[in-house]
Amino acid sequence: MIHAQGLRKSFGTLEAVRGIDVDVRRGEAFGFLGPNGAGKSSTMRMIAAVSPPTSGTLRILGLDPVTDGPRIRARLGVCPQEDTLDTELNVRDNLVVYGRYFGIPRGEVRDRADELLAFVQLTEKARSQVEDLSGGMKRRLTIARSLINNPDLLLLDEPTTGLDPQARHVLWDRLFRLKQQGVTLVLTTHYMDEAEQLCDRLVVMDKGAIVAQGAPLDLIRQHSTREVAELRFGVGEHDRLVEKIADLGDRVEVLPDRLLVYSHDGEEVIAKVHERGLEPVAVLVRRSTLEDVFLRLTGRTLVD
Known part of the structure; x- marks a missing residue:
């Protein structure tokens, strides 16, 4: 066509x-x-x-x-x-x-x-x-x-x-x-x-x-992991804490309000975070989406 x-x-x-x-x-x-x-x-x-x-x-x-x-x-x-x-x-x-x-x-x-x-x-x-x-x-x-x-x-x-x-x-x-x-x-x-x-x-x-x-599913498999663990800590703490959990996933992304840990088992990531004495304000485990792929490939910076 x-x-x-x-x-x-x-x-x-x-x-x-x-x-x-x-x-x-x-x-x-x-x-x-x-x-x-x-x-x-x-x-x-x-x-x-x-x-x-x-x-x-x-x-x-x-x-x-x-x-x-x-x-x-x-x-x-x-x-x-x-x-x-x-x-x-x-x-x-x-x-x-x-x-x-x-x-x-x-x-x-x-x-x-x-x-x-x-x-x-x-x-x-x-x-x-x-x-x-x-x-x-x-x-x-x-x-x-x-x-x-x-x-x-x-x-x-x-x-x-x-x-x-x-x-x-x-x-x-x-x-x-x-x-x-x-x-x-x-x-x-x-x-x-x-x-x-x-x-x-x-x-x-x-x-x-x-x-x-x-x-879509092939792109998610190629460019992301099966699950994403989202960890929210106190304001300004994410840059300091990223080194303590960097080995828990295939990739860790630092955002202003949370850390994203890309892994094949998000619940295991959460458990290991608690084992290390870290207490997130909020946690969420979700499957990877096309949005994760899109943002990884094109960046999170706003384009006018």
């Missing part, structure tokens, strides 16, 4: 994407993760055939986006990060009018709009104004609109940003159903739990390059 080799994108002297290789298979959910400025959006715009590559090879649905942009865009669905719904139209007409841009006959596009409203659980809101919808409903409507042309490939840029947990889970369910129906999904997200839930495979980008790629 997508083949990129040595793909680069530059804006003057700024190289936003620095020679990445990506292959997305039919029917899978593929994710791009990375901090701000990592090159995710630039990559997505090239995949959407709205921004030409500076160099390298890029094929979308077997076509060259430089010469076959209109043919590619006709087969894509795009869900942008910001809702771009038409507030002057009601919910159903947002789908009908958008579908007409693709040349879908009136009768067919109306039937398709009704099917999609049912799919995203908005049938009862069909005649409502867009401004009357909640944030989660607007996102579901945006996804419904991106599906009006029966796309082979659906691009989703931060699909659940700003939604509450309930709305996120409803949206996850809709996206999972789409994947089961054979739609290929490509998404960017800042939510690591979202990437674990939705993505079959993903790449982690940093400073325009791919620093890791694979299935």
Whole structure:
């Protein structure tokens, strides 16, 4: 569905994407993760055939986006990060009018709009104004609109940003159903739990390059341990105490408010900490997550 080799994108002297290789298979959910400025959006715009590559090879649905942009865009669905719904139209007409841009006959596009409203659980809101919808409903409507042309490939840029947990889970369910129906999904997200839930495979980008790629569980196994023990001591004590527990795990990370001990047995770490006469204010044992991998690969420093 997508083949990129040595793909680069530059804006003057700024190289936003620095020679990445990506292959997305039919029917899978593929994710791009990375901090701000990592090159995710630039990559997505090239995949959407709205921004030409500076160099390298890029094929979308077997076509060259430089010469076959209109043919590619006709087969894509795009869900942008910001809702771009038409507030002057009601919910159903947002789908009908958008579908007409693709040349879908009136009768067919109306039937398709009704099917999609049912799919995203908005049938009862069909005649409502867009401004009357909640944030989660607007996102579901945006996804419904991106599906009006029966796309082979659906691009989703931060699909659940700003939604509450309930709305996120409803949206996850809709996206999972789409994947089961054979739609290929490509998404960017800042939510690591979202990437674990939705993505079959993903790449982690940093400073325009791919620093890791694979299935979420494989990345956790490669770059972290099975469990993490979190130890909280008094304010200002963590730097002093790290040497006393450094041998208890594969790796110890010092944060301003806690120590993270990466180990295959978090409970054993806690027991040994107490055996050494150390008394944490609070302890927590949890499994390693994709967030641990992400922060190890890209760092914890804020990127503007």
